[in-house]
Amino acid sequence: MLSTFSTTAPSRRIISVNQLAGLCVLQKSKEDGPMRIAVLIACTAAISNAAASQPQQAVDPSGIWLRDDGNARVRIAPCGTNICATNLWIGDTSKGEEAGDRLVMSLQPKSPDTLAGTAYDAKRDRTYSITVQVLEKSLVTRGCILGGLLCKNVHWQPAQ
Template sequence: MKRLVAGMALVALAWPAFGQSGGGFTDVLGNWSRDDGNARVVIAPCGKALCATNTWIRDPASGEKVGDRLEMKLQPTGAKAWKGTAYDPQRHRTYVMTMSLGGKLQTRGCILGGLLCSSVSWTRLR
């Protein structure tokens, strides 16, 4: 989950924003595979947030496990781009997060005031 959190690395979000074009999240909902091939997640609404939940982990010894989730509270910053916070309830840690969708889903999560950051690319699963 550490890498998911860092990757998905996530300001309250109103429910109607999920369906809005441009600022909404409709295009990011669904199943994604981390480009290193070590994890798969489903991104779906969860209350007033957007959650990324692990559905498959190559090596559970890494500390990640199926069912771990990241709760993202994001606001649009542009066309198919968002910024906000992500909370990892398994580790009780909050990250500053950006997410953008072009050909792939790109995520970046930071802690310690932006001193420690990680970026991850995700490919949509069909």
């Protein structure tokens, strides 16, 4: 999706960011001296503002992930309007985790590689604040309770 805005020309024509960049390059080659600097500043500001107004593309944490301690295999996938993390396999069930347990996450983009929001654990009837950072070959989740006073990071690798 391209951001658009009106030019200052009398026709008030709508142009895309890419078209604006092309106009700036053309204008840059035509102007000299202080006017050239003013055109470059105006073009840079306009392109930056237009690019910043584009919606941030959300990263996708979907897939099968292995927890760094080797104790869990989890599927992360869309479930309705949310994202669900479902335990497929648990090695040590002594802490109450079982296959089939599920977190329902409501996440929004926070940065180009990070989602943030809440995760609801129905088994424990507890809601956590959560961030999910999707890296090139790994995933890092950070869950917090008590307003962020108690947090835990977990590192994940894609299942082979």
